[in-house]
Amino acid sequence: MIPLINKVDSVNEYYSKYAKTYDSSRTTPHFSKLNKLQYLFLKENIDLNKRILEVGCGTGEFLKRIPTAVGIDFSEEMVKVAKSKNLNASLGDATRLDFKDNSFDYSFSFKVFAHVPNCQLMLSEMVRVSKIGIVFDFYNFFSLKALKDYFNGGDYIRHDDFNSVKSLLGDLKITVVDEKKHKGYFMVAGLK
Numbered sequence: 001m002i003p004l005i006n007k008v009d010s011v012n013e014y015y016s017k018y019a020k021t022y023d024s025s026r027t028t029p030h031f032s033k034l035n036k037l038q039y040l041f042l043k044e045n046i047d048l049n050k051r052i053l054e055v056g057c058g059t060g061e062f063l064k065r066i067p068t069a070v071g072i073d074f075s076e077e078m079v080k081v082a083k084s085k086n087l088n089a090s091l092g093d094a095t096r097l098d099f100k101d102n103s104f105d106y107s108f109s110f111k112v113f114a115h116v117p118n119c120q121l122m123l124s125e126m127v128r129v130s131k132i133g134i135v136f137d138f139y140n141f142f143s144l145k146a147l148k149d150y151f152n153g154g155d156y157i158r159h160d161d162f163n164s165v166k167s168l169l170g171d172l173k174i175t176v177v178d179e180k181k182h183k184g185y186f187m188v189a190g191l192k
């Protein structure tokens with residue numbers, strides 16, 4: 001159940017318009033808790049002292065907690081906000097990472113997979129540049145979030161079921177070592 005999203009430009013446009021107010025919109029109890037849980041999941045599965053890449057770093061919600069990490073994002077405006085905080089963010093496409101194989105020990109990505117039409121390519125790129133493993137999340141198909149997004153007309157958002165995502169990981173020879181569900185979000189950690 002991994003349908004394609006066709007409006008790639010609209011994702012970029014959406015985040016570029018959203019960049020200035022993104023941080024203030026994410027201080028709600030929902031996002032505060034989600035970000036805390038995602039950071040905890042990251043700490044449980046990644047040695048944060050290793051070489052780390054964040055894919056789709058946005059305004060730097062996670063980069064600010066891991067100052068040695070490198071982030072990429074395809075929205076110029078989101079990257080501008082991250083850079084204004086002196087974070088190591090630059091422009092880049094999740095499906096064409098501009099790094100050599102195994103440049104990092106781990107890569108991670110939160111709240112991005114659901115917006116990438118070719119999510120298989122995104123995962124294979126994350127696996128290619130990571131020597132040890134990857135952590136990411138996706139939006140759970142079987143959730144109230146999926147229903148809400150559907151009625152809100154979220155045409156740039158995809159929702160997936162875990163079996164489809166697991167089969168993508170299997171194709172990439174990634175072994176799932178941890179998984180956690182929180183509301184409409186599903187977090188996965190995998191090792192090479």
Ligand SMILES: C[S@@+](CC[C@H](N)C(=O)[O-])C[C@H]1O[C@@H](n2cnc3c(N)ncnc32)[C@H](O)[C@@H]1O
Nearest residue numbers: 015056057058061073074075093094110111112
């Ligand atoms: C919901 S925000 C998440 C930002 C950050 N990871 C966080 O948790 O706050 C999604 C981000 O993914 C970025 N993004 C979406 N598709 C992308 C792609 N193909 N390549 C790089 N970045 C992408 C957007 O520009 C946006 O900054």
